Amino acid sequence: MPELPEVEIIRRGLEQLAVGRAIAEVSCSEPRSFPGFSPSVASTIIGTAITTIDRRGKLLIAHLDNGYSLLIHLRMTGQLVFRPAKKRLQATREQDPFASNADDGSFGGGHPNASLIRDLPDKTTRVIFRFSDDSQLYFNDQRKFGSIRMVPRSEVADDSFMQRLGPEPLLEDFTWQELKDRLPLNSRQPVKAALLDQSVIAGIGNIYADESLFGAGIHPLRPVLSLSDNDIERLHESIRCCLQQSIDDGGSTARNYVDSQGMRGEYLDLHAKVFNRTGQTCCRCGHTIEKTRVAGRGTHICPRCQK
DNA sequence: CACTTGACCTGTCCGC
DNA sequence: TGCGGACAGGTCAAGT
Incomplete structure (x- = not known):
């Protein structure tokens, strides 16, 4: 479930790995x-290159030098994994970060920084971009909820999904006042549901909704209309943090x-x-972390810290 | 109108 | 061991 941070990490990676490469082949x-x-x-x-990669909320936008852009949404299980061209001579495992570790089935031999994914394409690979140097970009998506769309670059800003997105929470000019302006202050809707609404803030999903609310000491079931200015200030700070x-x-x-x-x-x-x-002790007060259901999502809270 | 639930999918995990 | 069902959650459509 890639949310804003995960999509941003992917964006930064692809900026280094994929920008500037000419696409020689694409298959779906x-x-x-x-x-x-x-x-x-x-x-x-085919024949174009990726010039820049932007992000808006959870959406990746890869601009091509042919006047089109690719809008990529990973939804829940989408992945974008770049692989360099296979070397003619087999590199040793110590030297090649992409060497297969298929024999033990663990995450790259247990090293936390080793690749989680082994040989690609695999059965979840849906779209493959091959670049002119034989490196490849794989769009994998186990559950097929994610998608790629190609639209003229001039129409990206008018895209209906793009248009509905709220502000970027990490931009300098995203103030607590703007958060307040966006929240449905007259609504009895649980504050967690509001945080998951991409038109309120772009990019928050289940993980960061729970973490932000814990950080602010706010219970996810609190109606938006019950939030004080101080609550909103703390929530704003917690979201960004x-x-x-x-x-x-x-x-x-x-x-x-x-x-x-x-x-x-x-x-x-x-x-x-x-x-x-769930079941672990709260780092702040020692109470047991509980799991409940809010806005149809699994929701994790410390019932003592979050009021 | 405000808000909640179900559908879209597939893999994993749990209990029987 | 196998099987059925619950669960995972981003977004939109349909339902209450």
């Missing part, structure tokens, strides 16, 4: 993963998130306080 084995994909679309893409910390940690790997080189993120291990910590 699952129509749902690239609606409208056709030989004509492929021929439009959690998202930035996760980016610094390489994102969260709860299920199958990996970055553009197939690496796990470490936020959940290093800095998450409640998410996936």
Whole structure:
């Protein structure tokens, strides 16, 4: 479930790995993963290069030098993994970070920084971009919820999904006042549901909703209309703190998130306080972390710290 | 109108 | 061991 930090990590990785490479071939084995994909679309893409990669909320935007852009949404299980060209001579495992560790089935021999993904393509690979130097970019998506769309660059800003997105929470000019302006202050909707609403803030999903609310000491079921200015200020600070910390940690790997080189993120291990910590003791007060259900999502709280 | 639930998918995990 | 069912959660459509 890539959220803002994970998508940003992928963006930064692809900026280094994929920008500037000419696309020599593109294939799609699952129509749902690239609606409208056709030989004509492929021929439009072939021969172009990725000039820049932007992010808006959880959406990646790869601009091509042919006037089109690829809008890529990973939804829950989407991955974008770059692989360099296979070397003619087999490198030794010590030297090659992409060497297969298929024999023990663990994460790269147990090293936390080794690639989680082994040989690609695999059965979850939906779209493959091959570059002119034989390096490749794999769009993997186990559950087929993610998708790639190609739109003229001039129409990206008008895209209906883009238009509905709220502000970027990590931009300097995202103030607590703007958060207040965006929240439905007259609503009895649980504050967690509001945080998950991409038109309120762009990029927050289940993990960072839970972590941000814990950080602010706010119970996820609190109606938005019950929030004081002070609550909103603390929530604003907590959101930015959690998202930035996760980016610094390489994102969260709860299920199958990996970055553009197939690496796990470490936020959940290093800095998450409640998410996936049901039954553990709260780091702040020692009470047991509980799991409940809010807005149809699994929700992790410290019932003593969050009021 | 405000808010909640179900559908879209597949892999994993749990209890029987 | 195998099987059925719950669960995972981003987004949109449908339902209450």
